[in-house]
Amino acid sequence: MNIMSSSISNSDTIAAHYVDEHRDDEASKLGMWLFLFTELILFGGLFLVYSIYRMMNPEAFAAGSFHLNVSIGAINTVVLITSSATVALSISALQFKKKRLTINLLLVTILFAFIFMVNKYFEWGHKFELGLFPGGDAFNALEGGERLFYVLYYFMTGLHGLHVIIGAALIAWVAWEVKVGKQTHDNFAFLENAGLYWHLVDLIWIFLFPLMYLIN
Amino acid sequence: MSTENHSHHIVSFATQLKVWIALLLLTWVTVTVAYFNFGNMGIVVALGVALVKSTIVLTYFMHLKFDSKILTAFLVLVIVIFGVFIGLTFFDYALR
DSSP states (O other): OOHHHHHHOSSSOOOTTOOOOOOOHHHHHHHHHHHHHHHHHHHHHHHHHHHHHHHHOHHHHHHHHHTSOHHHHHHHHHHHHHHHHHHHHHHHHHHTTOHHHHHHHHHHHHHHHHHHHHHHHHHHHHHHHTTOSTTSHHHHHSOHHHHHHHHHHHHHHHHHHHHHHHHHHHHHHHHHHHHTTSSBTTBOHHHHHHHHHHHHHHHHHHHHHHHHHOOO | OOSSSSOOOOOOHHHHHHHHHHHHHHHHHHHHHHTSOOTTHHHHHHHHHHHHHHHHIIIIITOTTTSOHHHHHHHHHHHHHHHHHHHHHHHHHHTO
8 A cells, every 4th residue: 555545545445436525515515504503683673673672762662663554474485485495305306316306495495485475565665655765754654663663674574685685596506516417416515505595594484573573 | 534434424304304393393492482471481482492403403404413422421411511610600699
């Protein structure tokens, strides 16, 4: 055994076609988690701002929240939870070597993301018609605390909505990689990481929904 | 480090579906509870249910139960740091 082969691998024979992929799934996942931590702190800071202002303006926040549509919020909660489940199922499906099922589950996830954003469009659109947006007439007529509530509502659900769009784009990319065979039953780090991102989107909504829609 | 020797744990379809149903039930609980007037307890119940839901998502959907424990340790660290952040800010506002 010469010095070269011992530095490459412990195995005695290396097939001629063997190509080192430089793959480390665990490190790749750890990297994704480190990014998710920054996301948690980003939204965490916003939740902190929300808590302080709510503590200082309890009645105004309750009044602002009263005008949000609980049904749309609840439907979107169910939509996101279900889409989280379909992503989780798609990872199991790929591990079971069910490629077609994996792709279909990912496409269903994208469909749910689309439904979420359509609901959001109608929800925001209705408020815009009423002039309830920063700078709108109805908004300007509100007292300070309630305006704070709406600013936080638009900023936090808006930033969350941006994450939904990015997450859906990532999942579309992953679905394509599954289709062309770049993600396989024993090599699916990207699918897992995109899934983690999508679950984070769900996680944030789990807190946004009761804090924004259900104060009463 | 070889990735072949630590085999990936596969979460069964049945487990994923049970987790999904549990999350839906907890959502129903949050919405239902919101229509009763618990006063200041309302926020406690809402946040309590949200914490349970997020723990379930982290444990099963985000796979923390089956992955290296270093990820869970890091997450706990981040939550503690955030907790300190919240604590200090509230302390500041409470004592103004």
